[in-house]
Amino acid sequence: MDITWDMFVETEVPKDELIISRTDLRGIITYANETFAYISGYKPEELIGKPHNILRHPDMPKRVFKELWETIEAGKIWSGYVKNLRKDKGYYWVYAEVSGVYKDGKLVEYKSMRSWVPKEKRIQMQRIYDQMRFEAEEKVRGVSYLPRKLYDVLEQRAKEENLSIEKFLEKLLIN
Numbered sequence: 001m002d003i004t005w006d007m008f009v010e011t012e013v014p015k016d017e018l019i020i021s022r023t024d025l026r027g028i029i030t031y032a033n034e035t036f037a038y039i040s041g042y043k044p045e046e047l048i049g050k051p052h053n054i055l056r057h058p059d060m061p062k063r064v065f066k067e068l069w070e071t072i073e074a075g076k077i078w079s080g081y082v083k084n085l086r087k088d089k090g091y092y093w094v095y096a097e098v099s100g101v102y103k104d105g106k107l108v109e110y111k112s113m114r115s116w117v118p119k120e121k122r123i124q125m126q127r128i129y130d131q132m133r134f135e136a137e138e139k140v141r142g143v144s145y146l147p148r149k150l151y152d153v154l155e156q157r158a159k160e161e162n163l164s165i166e167k168f169l170e171k172l173l174i175n
């Protein structure tokens, strides 16, 4: 069975630590501090050279990152709440500030500093982002408890057609 239980496990950023990274102008990670590595579950050397979207959590609405890029490309500071994906598919919430790094007045890189988010805020942002994805007709997170027999049948039928369970249900119910 191909289920990742870790996806429901939250890692809390310590209140007194900062997650720091820098990227090139395309968003490829060029620097990661120790805190970034252990909170995200990667080794620093696994992060360097990778696009920053390896942390993208499926719960994040597309519009948030569109606004992030538009803001920093316009030379301004973007700040906001981000739910990030860990290497083990768990997650962690951060409050992030992203902005340009300038050398002799020229934009050379981007940097991001992230910190702890209070629990009430995490709950509020989860609701807001779920609503944003729903309104933008993006993916909906569906968690359901199925009787074992029903799950086995679903899994078997999907396997026979060489499809994921999601694709199998789509084919069965929508086409």
Ligand SMILES: Cc1cc2nc3c(=O)[nH]c(=O)nc-3n(C[C@H](O)[C@H](O)[C@H](O)COP(=O)(O)O)c2cc1C
Pocket (backbone or CB within 6 Å): 021, 022, 023, 027, 051, 052, 053, 054, 055, 056, 057, 065, 068, 082, 084, 098, 099, 110, 111, 112
């Ligand atoms: C300095 C910097 C830091 C970023 N930090 C994150 C981050 O922590 N998590 C994240 O999902 N995207 C982050 N992004 C945005 C990603 O580059 C990317 O736009 C986002 O993950 C959405 O993926 P997509 O553009 O492929 O749709 C950051 C971008 C920059 C420039």
